[in-house]
Each structure stands twice: as structure tokens, then as C-alpha cells.
Amino acid sequence: MVRRSIVWFRQDLRLADNEALVEAIKSSDEVIPVFVFDPRLFLGTTKFGFRKTGRYRASLILESVIDLRRNLRKKGNELLVRVGKPEVEIAKLADQLKTSWVFCNRERTQEEVDVQDRLERNLWSIGQEVRFSRGKMLYYTQDLPFPVTHTPDQFTSFRKEVENFTTIRKPLAVPAKIPATTEVVEAGEVPTMASFGYKLEEPDQRSVIEFRGGEIAALQRLEHYFWESKSISHYKETRNQMLGADFSSKLSPWLAQGCISPKTVYAALKKYEKSHGANESTYWLFFELLWRDFFRLMGKKHGNRIFQKGGIQQRKRPELIDDMELFEKWASGTTGAPLVDANMHELNKTGFMSNRGRQIVSSFLINDLQINWQIGAEYFESLLIDYDPCSNYGNWNYIAGVGSDPRKDRYFNIASQTKRYDPELEYINTWAPEYGGQSFESIQLKHEEAQA
Numbered sequence: 120m121v122r123r124s125i126v127w128f129r130q131d132l133r134l135a136d137n138e139a140l141v142e143a144i145k146s147s148d149e150v151i152p153v154f155v156f157d158p159r160l161f162l163g164t165t166k167f168g169f170r171k172t173g174r175y176r177a178s179l180i181l182e183s184v185i186d187l188r189r190n191l192r193k194k195g196n197e198l199l200v201r202v203g204k205p206e207v208e209i210a211k212l213a214d215q216l217k218t219s220w221v222f223c224n225r226e227r228t229q230e231e232v233d234v235q236d237r238l239e240r241n242l243w244s245i246g247q248e249v250r251f252s253r254g255k256m257l258y259y260t261q262d263l264p265f266p267v268t269h270t271p272d273q274f275t276s277f278r279k280e281v282e283n284f285t286t287i288r289k290p291l292a293v294p295a296k297i298p299a300t301t302e303v304v305e306a307g308e309v310p311t312m313a314s315f316g317y318k319l320e321e322p323d324q325r326s327v328i329e330f331r332g333g334e335i336a337a338l339q340r341l342e343h344y345f346w347e348s349k350s351i352s353h354y355k356e357t358r359n360q361m362l363g364a365d366f367s368s369k370l371s372p373w374l375a376q377g378c379i380s381p382k383t384v385y386a387a388l389k390k391y392e393k394s395h396g397a398n399e400s401t402y403w404l405f406f407e408l409l410w411r412d413f414f415r416l417m418g419k420k421h422g423n424r425i426f427q428k429g430g431i432q433q434r435k436r437p438e439l440i441d442d443m444e445l446f447e448k449w450a451s452g453t454t455g456a457p458l459v460d461a462n463m464h465e466l467n468k469t470g471f472m473s474n475r476g477r478q479i480v481s482s483f484l485i486n487d488l489q490i491n492w493q494i495g496a497e498y499f500e501s502l503l504i505d506y507d508p509c510s511n512y513g514n515w516n517y518i519a520g521v522g523s524d525p526r527k528d529r530y531f532n533i534a535s536q537t538k539r540y541d542p543e544l545e546y547i548n549t550w551a552p553e554y555g556g557q558s559f560e561s562i563q564l565k566h567e568e569a570q571a
């Protein structure tokens with residue numbers, strides 16, 4: 120009997136270092152790759168009414184699926200594309216094609232877990248099952264020196280333990296062959312942006328880089344950042360900047376959709392260090408990737424607490440209110456604080472914002488406007504091109520003083536941030552031209568007034 124498996128691609132839109140794909144090939148004669156566009160994500164809204172997936176991320180996902188299909192076709196296979204609930208669409212295909220298993224990489228946050236649990240139940244009812252793989256993190260949880268439930272809540276303790284005691288595994292190679300099915304099955308069309316009601320707009324010329332979806336674009340970005348520009352060798356000095364293509368790696372959107380795996384980035388980093396030398400900057404990129412693992416583990420350990428107002432600590436913060444009118448000023452970049460407004464314009468126009476910018480605007484929303492941080496986090500969830508549940512909510516928890524940070528509040532003084540990171544007002548003039556032509560002193564006065 121032919122053993123047939125479905126590989127359900129989710130946030131792992133790649134062929135390299137894809138454990139679910141490799142496992143499926145090992146266990147099956149025929150592999151059927153599937154991606155499902157879930158209308159709950161593309162048409163639905165968040166609790167506070169923002170579109171669940173904003174247009175920049177939607178476009179990146181569409182491009183990534185097209186790229187994945189192209190790469191699978193080069194291997195003689197085909198990506199089936201469906202629109203609907205994955206738990207229904209995949210189960211239908213499993214039934215129709217008489218598969219043995221569905222392979223997928225396991226997700227750990229509630230909405231994603233709900234979908235995979237429902238799929239599992241639907242498959243049980245037809246005598247099939249889901250086989251879960253891993254691939255989100257640098258580390259495998261089974262290699263960690265502690266069980267997930269004992270993950271240190273402070274980043275520094277976590278880092279010291281994993282750095283000293285855990286090896287990062289080598290990425291899995293792109294499979295040489297991905298045996299296709301002989302069954303005739305409709306491939307399905309990749310939906311268009313218009314079909315989900317997104318308006319097509321010209322990309323903003325001020326965007327830090329052109330974020331094109333897909334594994335190939337991710338590898339090109341890596342190639343550029345490491346080997347062509349060698350910007351990685353200066354990362355530690357430039358990473359807090361806000362303007363320009365190469366001040367940081369800009370790998371986050373591809374990491375978030377799994378177009379590239381963190382292990383692949385790490386392997387490239389080690390290769391680069393061998394030929395160009397290791398320094399503080401090359402170490403620091405690894406350090407930042409550790410933050411990504413850390414927040415994922417916090418999500419696993421603390422579950423839904425990361426989404427709740429009291430966060431991981433369950434700390435009461437009644438002073439943070441749902442003032443939607445004031446929130447709207449923040450979201451639209453009309454707070455009167457030029458650096459905050461400039462960053463929000465960049466987010467609204469491109470879906471990207473630097474890490475420094477994210478820290479400044481989130482601190483301003485929480486500490487100065489005294490608004491419930493969950494609204495800001497949901498707004499980021501909607502708009503960020505690199506949205507990832509654990510990284511987003513973990514960072515918001517952290518800034519709101521409800522996460523794992525030993526410091527209660529992370530307060531950012533905007534005037535000093537401007538002096539340090541935008542002394543020539545280049546960033547503000549680029550993204551908030553409404554303040555253009557004003558002197559440094561008058562911009563700083565506005566910052567002081569906004570934080571008075």
C-alpha cells in the first residue's frame with residue numbers, strides 16, 4: 120500500500136531546515152504539501168477591532184506562498200493551496216487522498232494551538248493523526264539544560280545557562296527529492312490581495328528595504344547583510360539606529376514566517392566568523408536571536424498570561440485605561456511628540472519599525488499616555504510585517520513592566536533618545552515632515568512638553 124502524507128506548511132514557508140518536511144519524506148512514499156489561507160486571519164479583526172493581518176504582512180505571506188510553490192515545483196512536487204479553515208480543509212484532503220498522516224511544525228500560542236487541536240480531532244475521526252515537528256527556535260527544547268516549565272524568567276540567567284550548556288544543532292538540508300503523489304488533485308490558486316479586500320498601494324520609497332516574501336528573498340537578504348556588505352561586522356554599533364537598510368539584519372519578517380530558520384542564520388554566522396573573524400557584533404546577533412528563543416519559551420511556560428493585561432507577573436495596572444481617542448493619536452502619529460509620530464508613520468506606511476523605535480513608542484503609550492498596553496500590542500499585531508505572537512507580546516510585557524524584567528518600568532526619555540539616536544533629525548525629517556524645518560531646540564521642547 121502507498122504511504123501518503125500531507126505536509127501542512129504554516130509559519131515554516133521554506134524547504135531548508137524544515138523538520139516536518141524531512142520527517143514526512145522519511146515516513147512516506149508520497150508527500151503532499153499544503154498551505155491554507157485562513158479567512159479568520161485574513162478577514163478577521165482583533166479584540167480592539169484592528170484587522171488581524173495588515174496588508175504588509177498579508178502581502179509578504181502571499182509572496183512567500185508563491186515562492187514556496189515555485190521551489191516545490193522545481194523539485195517535481197506541487198503546493199496545494201486552499202482557502203478556509205485549516206482544520207477542515209486539511210482533514211478533507213486527508214480523507215479524499217487517503218493519507219496516513221499530516222506532518223506539521225508545532226505552534227505554541229493559543230489561537231494556533233486551537234487550530235492544530237481541532238485538526239487533530241478531525242483526523243482522529245477518520246483514523247489518521249497529526250505528527251508534530253519542531254523548527255521555530257535556535258534550540259530544541261529537549262536539548263535545554265532545564266525543562267520548559269523551569270525556564271529562568273530573567274533573560275540573563277536564561278542566556279548564561281543555554282550559552283554555556285547547550286549546542287545548537289545543524290540545520291537540515293533541503294531534501295534532494297520530495298516524492299509527489301500520483302493522484303490527480305486540484306492545485307488551487309493563490310488568492311490575490313484584492314480577494315481579501317486589501318487595497319493595492321505603491322510601496323513607500325522611504326521604506327528601509329523592500330521586504331519581498333519567500334525563502335529565496337530571505338537567503339538573498341542574509342547574503343547581502345553578511346557577505347556582500349559585511350554589515351554584520353558592525354552590528355553592535357549600528358543596531359540602535361532607525362534609518363537605513365543595513366543598521367540591523369532586517370531578517371525578522373522572514374524569520375517570523377519561517378522563510379528562513381534561526382539555525383540557518385546561526386550556521387551562516389559561524390561560517391562568517393570563521394572567514395572574517397568573530398567580534399562583539401557577530402556575537403550580538405546571536406544574542407538577539409536568543410531573545411527570540413527566550414520569548415518563545417516564556418510563551419510556552421506562561422501560556423496565555425503573555426496576552427493578559429497583568430502579563431506574566433499578573434501585576435495589576437488599573438491606571439492603564441482603554442482611552443481609544445488618545446490611542447488614535449498615538450496610532451496615527453499625531454501625538455505632538457515628533458520622534459513618536461515619525462516612528463508611527465513609518466509603521467503605518469511600511470509595516471516595519473526599528474527596535475529602538477518600538478521601545479520608544481511603546482513606552483510612550485504606556486508610561487506617558489497611560490493607555491492599556493494590550494491595545495498597542497494588538498495594533499502592532501495587525502501592522503507589523505514581522506509580527507510573531509511571542510516576540511510581540513513578550514516585548515510589550517517587558518516594556519509594560521508585567522513581564523519577566525526585574526525592572527518595574529522601562530521609561531524612555533524621548534528628548535535624550537533623540538539626542539542620542541537622531542541628533543541631526545534625519546529620521547524625524549524623513550518620517551515626520553510635518554515638523555520639517557524646525558530647529559533641534561524646538562523639536563526637543565515638543566518632546567519635553569509631551570512627556571511633562
Ligand SMILES: Cc1cc2nc3c(=O)[nH]c(=O)nc-3n(C[C@H](O)[C@H](O)[C@H](O)COP(=O)(O)OP(=O)(O)OC[C@H]3O[C@@H](n4cnc5c(N)ncnc54)[C@H](O)[C@@H]3O)c2cc1C
Nearest residue numbers: 367368369370371407408411474477505506507510511514
Ligand atoms: C514592543 C515591541 C514589539 C516587538 N514585536 C516583535 C514582533 O512581533 N516580531 C519580531 O520578530 N520582533 C519583535 N520585536 C523585536 C525587535 O524589535 C525586532 O525583532 C527587530 O526590530 C527586527 O529587526 P531586525 O530583523 O533588523 O533585527 P536584528 O536587530 O537584526 O536582530 C536579529 C533578529 O533577532 C531577533 N530579535 C531581535 N531583537 C529581538 C527582541 N527584542 N525580541 C525578540 N526577538 C528579537 C529577531 O528575530 C531579529 O530578526 C518587538 C520589539 C518591541 C520593543
